[in-house]
Amino acid sequence: MTTDHSPTEPSPLSDDRAGWAGDSVRTAADAVEQVIHGKRRVVELVLATQIAGGHVLLEDVPGTGKTALARTLALVSQGTSSRIQFTPDLLPGDVTGVTVYDQRQGAFEFHAGPIFANVVLADEINRASPKTQSALLEVMEERQVTVDGRTHPVGTPFLVIATQNPVEQAGTYRLPEAQLDRFMIKTSIGYPDDTAMRRILQQQAAKPKVQPVMSTGTLLQIQEFASQVFVSPLIAEYITRLVEATRNATEVRLGASVRGALALQRLAQAWALVQGRAFVVPDDVRGLATAVLAHRLVLEPEAEFDGVVAEQIVAQILLDIAEPRENGTA
Template sequence: MTTEPQTPLTDERARWAGEALRTAADAVEQAIQGKRRVIELVLATSMAGGHVLLEDVPGTGKTALARSLAQVIQGTSSRIQFTPDLLPGDVTGITVYDQKQGVFEFHAGPIFANVVLADEINRASPKTQSALLEVMEERQVTVDGQSHPVGSPFMVIATQNPVEQAGTYRLPEAQLDRFMIKTSIGYPDGAAMMRILQRGADPEIEPVVNTGTLLQMQEFARSVHVSPLIADYVTRLVEATRRASEVRLGASVRGALSLVRMASAWALANARAYVTPDDVRDLALPVLSHRLVLEPEAEFDGVTAEQVIGQVLLDVDVPRENGTE
């Protein structure tokens, strides 16, 4: 685990990090046309050290997003197609006996990359899902009693197809909670579609930063100032999700921590060394919605977690002071 930064975050460093993220977003947008907010959310999640769950239909650019992100940071990428017969060892790697050397050697699986695309994660068995989610949490693989760190930076972008649910294994709430945000790319608008058709869907992306730069940005994000007013606001939002009549299970403590971490990265992406209430409000939906479990009656009536979060944002008073206090 990386250590906390020893010096406070200066405005100059915040501006540098914000400019670096904008440059990276510009580069990724060459491959993912017309989806600036999604790109910025994913980049901010990488700065916060989290993982992304994309719920999207096939062909919207999920693989291109993961590959482009890896190219931008000069990192490695891998893609794992989850299927019902996929085994945990197919993800993490296995130990093989070398007869010539007379020793067991670990053969690393595709999880050992800076950016890992776990495609259609809900098609794999719960055992295989758990193997991936354990790596996401622990940042290491344990095989035959030996631990193997996956390296840093490390980010998983998992996908689910919301349409085809036959033969799938729904992610349990405890595992959904491991993802820092849930979002979707969606189809491009007409103008973006024209640009894709004219230029092609797989342009070459030039690296604009490197993995060392991303690690430094992660360190800066951890030192963004979060005032007591902001912490209180996040606390009240999370507690409000638990009190909502339509909700059986509200946002967890991990959800509150994820919201603060994402808000800190979002502030840094906007060249600020402090979090504001608007940062929290901008991110409440992608960070909290997938963590709510609704009452069956509410689901039957068509209520969604997104609607609950929207109502909570309306009901909870916003701090009048900004995050610099």
């Protein structure tokens, strides 16, 4: 008996629109791959996160193309990009901007910080003090910053790609749970394989000129389409069971939050759209669960001492909880 994942209810998004959106995103991924070679899954995952309105945490070694990824993502959609190098002496105002008194005008004037861009690379975010890290909390959630009592929208689309180095931990500050919870996914680019490495070396003499393939208006339209992708009650129940299982796991002190459940659903909708579908299937949820949920888990000290990692716990939960099947059976 074959499994039919087609929705039993009509999706508010037509198949034609879903197909157009999927083609547009894949064209953007093709353009990004001219710079980031051999990392199609990561490129599509970051694009899906951008479409879902989320943010990305990259835990990676230096020199894997994190800055190039951020710049190219902005370029393909005709957006703006900025890079913030987080250091121990970085102040919140260096990120959000400051209010300066203009003597000629006799009034205070807001000078926007580098956070005002469509794609922001927050490099080595864990090297900044917790106070500076907290400057990102409001803007990542609300798409606005408040300076001296005045609110300033950063505009849309808006994506933060933050990086942290897993090798050099001296002089770093662990990201608080509230900060981690605002990242929709945590992933890594990693080193290229041999084929991709040869292409990188061959292109060093003639760097590819990436051309825009869509406008920011088109990207915003695709974001709107993603919110219309159909999520069946069975899929919603499946997500709920996965999230609840993270809270009940014996090795976990703090499980995934409600924000985590919402993030998994929104990213599954965006991922389905990237594939050209107007509805979410269980494989979408399964394939994204580790990237969305693992970094939100706080493990018991005993589990950490035993070498247990959050990715293992999510993988086991995916094995223990059956995905929904046809006719509502599991």
